[in-house]
Amino acid sequence: MLEYSRWKYLVILLVLALSVVYAVPNAFPQDPAVQVTANRGSQVDAALKTRVDAALKKQGVPFASSEIGKDGNLLVRTATDDAQTRAADVVREEVGSGYVVALNQASTVPGWLRAIGARPMFLGLDLRGGVHFLMQVDREAALAKRFEATAEDMRVLLRDNRIRYNSVEPGAGNTVVAVLSPGQDLSKVRPLLARDMPTYQIEATADRISVRIPQAELDKMLTDAVQQNIGTLSNRINELGVAEPIIQRQGADRIAVQLPGVQDTAQAKRILGATATLEYRGVVEGNAVEARESGNVPPEARIYNSKTIGPDGKPLPVLLNKRIITSGEQLQNATSFFDSQSGTPAVSVRLNSAGGQRMYDYTKDHVGKSMAVVYIERVPEVKLVDGKEVRTTRVNEQVISVATIQGVLNRDFQTTGLESMKEGADLALLLRAGALAAPMDFVDERTIGPSLGKENIERGLTAVAFSFVFALLFFLVYYRMFGLITCIALLINLLMVFALMSVLGATMSLPGLAGIALTVGMSVDANVLINERIREELRLGLPPQKAIAEGYERASGTILDANVTAFLAGLAMFAFGSGPLKGFGMTTMLGIATSAYTAVSVSRGIATLIYGGRKKLKSVAI
Numbered sequence: 001m002l003e004y005s006r007w008k009y010l011v012i013l014l015v016l017a018l019s020v021v022y023a024v025p026n027a028f029p030q031d032p033a034v035q036v037t038a039n040r041g042s043q044v045d046a047a048l049k050t051r052v053d054a055a056l057k058k059q060g061v062p063f064a065s066s067e068i069g070k071d072g073n074l075l076v077r078t079a080t081d082d083a084q085t086r087a088a089d090v091v092r093e094e095v096g097s098g099y100v101v102a103l104n105q106a107s108t109v110p111g112w113l114r115a116i117g118a119r120p121m122f123l124g125l126d127l128r129g130g131v132h133f134l135m136q137v138d139r140e141a142a143l144a145k146r147f148e149a150t151a152e153d154m155r156v157l158l159r160d161n162r163i164r165y166n167s168v169e170p171g172a173g174n175t176v177v178a179v180l181s182p183g184q185d186l187s188k189v190r191p192l193l194a195r196d197m198p199t200y201q202i203e204a205t206a207d208r209i210s211v212r213i214p215q216a217e218l219d220k221m222l223t224d225a226v227q228q229n230i231g232t233l234s235n236r237i238n239e240l241g242v243a244e245p246i247i248q249r250q251g252a253d254r255i256a257v258q259l260p261g262v263q264d265t266a267q268a269k270r271i272l273g274a275t276a277t278l279e280y281r282g283v284v285e286g287n288a289v290e291a292r293e294s295g296n297v298p299p300e301a302r303i304y305n306s307k308t309i310g311p312d313g314k315p316l317p318v319l320l321n322k323r324i325i326t327s328g329e330q331l332q333n334a335t336s337f338f339d340s341q342s343g344t345p346a347v348s349v350r351l352n353s354a355g356g357q358r359m360y361d362y363t364k365d366h367v368g369k370s371m372a373v374v375y376i377e378r379v380p381e382v383k384l385v386d387g388k389e390v391r392t393t394r395v396n397e398q399v400i401s402v403a404t405i406q407g408v409l410n411r412d413f414q415t416t417g418l419e420s421m422k423e424g425a426d427l428a429l430l431l432r433a434g435a436l437a438a439p440m441d442f443v444d445e446r447t448i449g450p451s452l453g454k455e456n457i458e459r460g461l462t463a464v465a466f467s468f469v470f471a472l473l474f475f476l477v478y479y480r481m482f483g484l485i486t487c488i489a490l491l492i493n494l495l496m497v498f499a500l501m502s503v504l505g506a507t508m509s510l511p512g513l514a515g516i517a518l519t520v521g522m523s524v525d526a527n528v529l530i531n532e533r534i535r536e537e538l539r540l541g542l543p544p545q546k547a548i549a550e551g552y553e554r555a556s557g558t559i560l561d562a563n564v565t566a567f568l569a570g571l572a573m574f575a576f577g578s579g580p581l582k583g584f585g586m587t588t589m590l591g592i593a594t595s596a597y598t599a600v601s602v603s604r605g606i607a608t609l610i611y612g613g614r615k616k617l618k619s620v621a622i
Contacts (some may be wrong), residue, residue: 142438328354336424356411519591526599
């Protein structure tokens with residue numbers, strides 16, 4: 001009457017073995033570490049490692065080891081949190097602005113466990129600590145970008161209608177001013193601008209016409225830019241694989257970013273801080289070196305520096321058209337690869353229909369002429385001014401490729417001339433994630449130390465431990481042998497939850513620990529239903545073995561029904577919540593699934609092992 005299939009025992013043993021293997025990495029502590037990542041144009045190599053080691057030894061900062069990892073980053077392990085902070089200050093001063101230095105946690109999990117995908121859970125800011133960024137939209141740069149876009153629209157409008165002009169440039173007081181060539185009819189221009197720019201204020205004089213952008217529209221543009229930047233930052237963090245980030249608007253023009261459970265804080269800081277994109281521009285004929293030295297630059301051109309260094313030790317200049325053919329904002333997809341023909345890393349680019357049309361229109365009229373690719377990056381910096389830290393932003397604009405247009409291009413083409421595969425991969429990541437609607441600067445960066453997290457972990461685990469001990473004592477006293485079976489099932493349940501969260505890469509936070517404590521309570525409820533059902537069957541006069549079998553059979557349906565409703569509540573919190581609520585929903589769902597399995601299947605298997613082999617069972621300790 002009390003039987004259990006052998007294959008079910010095999011499943012239990014397999015689940016138990018996998019749970020142990022994938023939960024074990026959480027028992028390995030992480031070492032405090034300092035990670036050094038190269039910015040564009042810099043390199044992490046043995047020479048840098050030697051410099052960092054020498055600087056740390058010179059300053060008397062103790063460190064356990066330093067190594068260059070497979071990801072190309074330098075990782076310096078320290079013994080204590082204080083040494084980690086001191087090491088970061090020394091390394092940051094030694095390597096300068098060419099590198100990003102960030103606090104990190106180095107894994108100590110054995111290699112054979114990492115090889116099979118076993119890794120510890122990510123811990124949230126309230127447990128492990130982490131990085132908190134406060135980013136602010138650069139209002140001046142955002143407005144300048146809008147004025148330049150308006151100026152370009154005006155240039156295109158005048159050219160399309162064959163109206164000659166001397167210049168179209170942003171002016172003072174939220175205006176863009178177009179200076180027409182002599183003999184042009186100003187009365188033709190005003191209706192065209194009023195048609196294409198109906199919300200703008202248009203003023204005309206003898207030979208010039210100005211367009212004023214209303215302040216309300218500029219304010220709306222900044223608001224929309226903040227919202228778009230939140231989405232872009234989310235895409236970039238998702239590309240990095242960060243678990244459960246928190247990205248929230250703060251005030252009118254600021255965004256708070258919390259990165260709990262980050263394995264590579266330096267990479268996250270560099271990807272978030274850099275506003276990198278590509279621009280494709282036509283090359284203007286002329287002597288760029290002479291134009292740079294004399295200052296006589298053609299009105300339609302700008303001077304950019306190339307990667308090539310001239311005889312004077314300065315980058316060779318290139319004259320490029322002010323008009324952008326297309327940019328990263330019109331990109332749909334980007335992938336990095338190694339171009340065997342040029343022998344350099346490259347990025348394959350796919351534009352949207354508007355960008356593809358602009359590329360087609362330009363290249364069909366300029367076959368045989370040169371087109372340049374400009375790499376633009378904004379890098380946050382911290383400078384000491386009168387002994388105080390001042391946060392600034394350095395803008396790097398560099399021509400990475402100048403090539404002759406061999407044929408007509410459209411939506412799909414390639415950009416070559418990158419320095420390394422890592423640079424190509426990072427550039428493709430930034431382009432895929434989307435361009436920021438407006439540049440952003442770091443105004444605050446806080447690294448939350450692990451000391452508070454350690455205390456929170458201890459308190460959270462203490463709460464879970466006490467909840468388990470209280471349940472254990474109650475079940476042992478009240479249900480005796482079946483109380484012991486229940487406690488074994490609860491232990492396996494907790495092991496499975498930790499293993500599943502590790503495999504899924506979930507982030508453990510204080511709400512997550514609360515969810516685990518709730519799981520213990522719900523698992524207790526399921527076992528109470530089973531045990532009370534067995535008692536009821538015994539009171540009805542059924543033989544012990546038959547009562548055990550009937551108790552499990554009759555209680556299983558009720559347990560599954562109750563857990564389905566609770567699981568749906570956890571699913572709603574996970575799907576529609578964010579931050580702590582999302583973490584609570586995750587642990588609740590996992591705990592409900594594992595508690596249902598352990599209560600219905602595992603505990604029944606254990607009970608069958610104890611009582612199923614006896615031919616004549618007179619009583620049950622319950």
